[in-house]
Amino acid sequence: MAKTLPEGGELISLEVNPKHAKVRLSLRLLLIPLTDPAQISEENIAHAGLSSKAKVLLGPALETLPTLSPSPPFDLVFIDADKDNNGPYFQHARKLVRTGGVIIVDNVVRNGRVANPEITTSDILGIRKLLQIIKEDKGVEATTIATVGDKGYDGFTYILVREGI
Numbered sequence: 001m002a003k004t005l006p007e008g009g010e011l012i013s014l015e016v017n018p019k020h021a022k023v024r025l026s027l028r029l030l031l032i033p034l035t036d037p038a039q040i041s042e043e044n045i046a047h048a049g050l051s052s053k054a055k056v057l058l059g060p061a062l063e064t065l066p067t068l069s070p071s072p073p074f075d076l077v078f079i080d081a082d083k084d085n086n087g088p089y090f091q092h093a094r095k096l097v098r099t100g101g102v103i104i105v106d107n108v109v110r111n112g113r114v115a116n117p118e119i120t121t122s123d124i125l126g127i128r129k130l131l132q133i134i135k136e137d138k139g140v141e142a143t144t145i146a147t148v149g150d151k152g153y154d155g156f157t158y159i160l161v162r163e164g165i
């Protein structure tokens with residue numbers, strides 16, 4: 001993602017796990033589609049020569065999100081951390097993304113567990129809370145796109161911000 005940024009563009013990753021933030025993997029792994037959080041490491045970013053465009057903020061995202069300036073606003077936010085906090089992450093993202101920007105939230109289907117009322121684990125409740133917040137937000141339009149892989153079936157919600165900052 002950082003490689004495709006235009007001049008002046010910036011990618012910020014929020015990561016709570018120091019190991020994921022620091023560990024160095026090979027450049028080859030950085031270039032393939034990201035499936036391991038370790039691939040977003042600071043050292044990989046430096047190794048790829050992208051330090052001027054990408055950085056990692058270490059700490060719980062609920063603590064690092066309020067430190068981000070909305071000026072200039074963000075074009076894209078991708079949320080894929082602890083699902084319990086999906087609602088607050090989305091609400092923070094709304095304060096950072098410009099009109100016409102996009103927020104993507106991964107893992108909103110979870111093999112059908114999100115739609116199963118018998119399941120009330122904190123992660124599933126967090127995803128339901130997020131979907132409720134999106135439903136009530138008149139400033140966005142959203143659709144969920146299904147994905148199928150070796151971990152079963154899932155989906156991500158693609159949210160177009162109609163009324164941003």
Ligand SMILES: C[S@@+](CC[C@H](N)C(=O)[O-])C[C@H]1O[C@@H](n2cnc3c(N)ncnc32)[C@H](O)[C@@H]1O
Binds near residue numbers: 040059060062
């Ligand atoms: C599923 S992985 C993200 C994978 C990443 N999107 C990728 O494609 O490489 C979830 C990551 O969220 C991090 N995480 C979990 N809770 C967090 C929190 N409260 N704040 C910031 N990061 C968190 C985990 O340490 C883990 O690295």
